């Protein structure tokens with residue numbers, strides 16, 4: 112048995128000139144309003160993306176550390192940018208892999224998120240290796256404990272957050288929201304929190320209703336309830352990228368400041384050795400299973 116891991120992430124444009132093509136990939140051929148593109152370019156520029164993107168460096172650190180921890184080749188594949196998931200699958204096959212573990216750097220399953228990663232990987236492997244896809248790790252104890260450590264002992268009101276999705280997923284029986292609320296409850300329980308809530312973030316302007324409450328409205332609501340000190344814990348994400356560095360650190364921070372609130376957020380797991388160990392164990396458990 113020759114094993115490899117395809118480590119998948121959403122992906123981020125490498126340079127500012129890539130943003131139109133990157134956004135087009137996310138939109139999958141649907142039209143893009145020029146003002147939305149301009150706004151996205153401005154957000155990346157504000158985070159220092161010009162000829163190089165520091166956000167992609169984190170994924171590479173994670174990949175390299177996971178490969179060292181496992182002693183198994185790990186290839187990065189991006190859902191919306193390069194290297195693509197298909198490139199990673201091709202590299203794994205060229206390296207002789209006949210068992211491929213698919214791991215997404217996002218803990219919660221939705222048909223609008225993880226299923227898309229799986230489809231791209233399955234299509235690229237085309238049956239040439241045994242695919243062991245880890246579809247969700249939202250209640251995986253080492254992940255829950257790692258996040259609980261970051262909120263334990265806080266005296267602040269903890270707001271758990273995750274990327275919003277179009278609200279229709281609830282009618283479709285998608286497990287995304289249940290998994291998010293489960294992670295939040297497990298972390299709160301582990302850390303002994305009593306004062307916490309959950310909100311969504313990063314809604315896109317697509318003209319349809321998205322899951323709420325949005326964190327910006329939620330902050331206002333908390334303020335009216337007398338909360339002044341907030342700790343944001345983005346359980347739907349694992350690294351510092353646009354949705355953290357802009358949506359939380361700039362947008363939510365501005366809203367909190369305007370409301371006279373003090374907002375902090377936890378450090379993201381990124382390539383923290385404890386997080387890498389947790390991911391390595393998750394992959395090892397998947398490899399230990401008999402082929403399906």
Ligand code: FEC
Nearest residue numbers: 121122123124137138166217224274315316317352353354
């Ligand atoms: O750092 C970076 O450069 C990329 C950060 C990034 C992450 C991320 C994660 C998720 N998204 C999810 C769902 C959607 C849906 C749409 C959508 C749109 C965008 C846009 C950007 C973007 N997302 Fe994202 N997402 C990241 C970035 N996302 C940029 C487009 C501009 C904008 O809206 O700001 C709407 C698509 C459409 O227009 O139809 C839906 C979900 C996740 C968490 C799971 C995962 O990481 O895959 C779900 C990181």
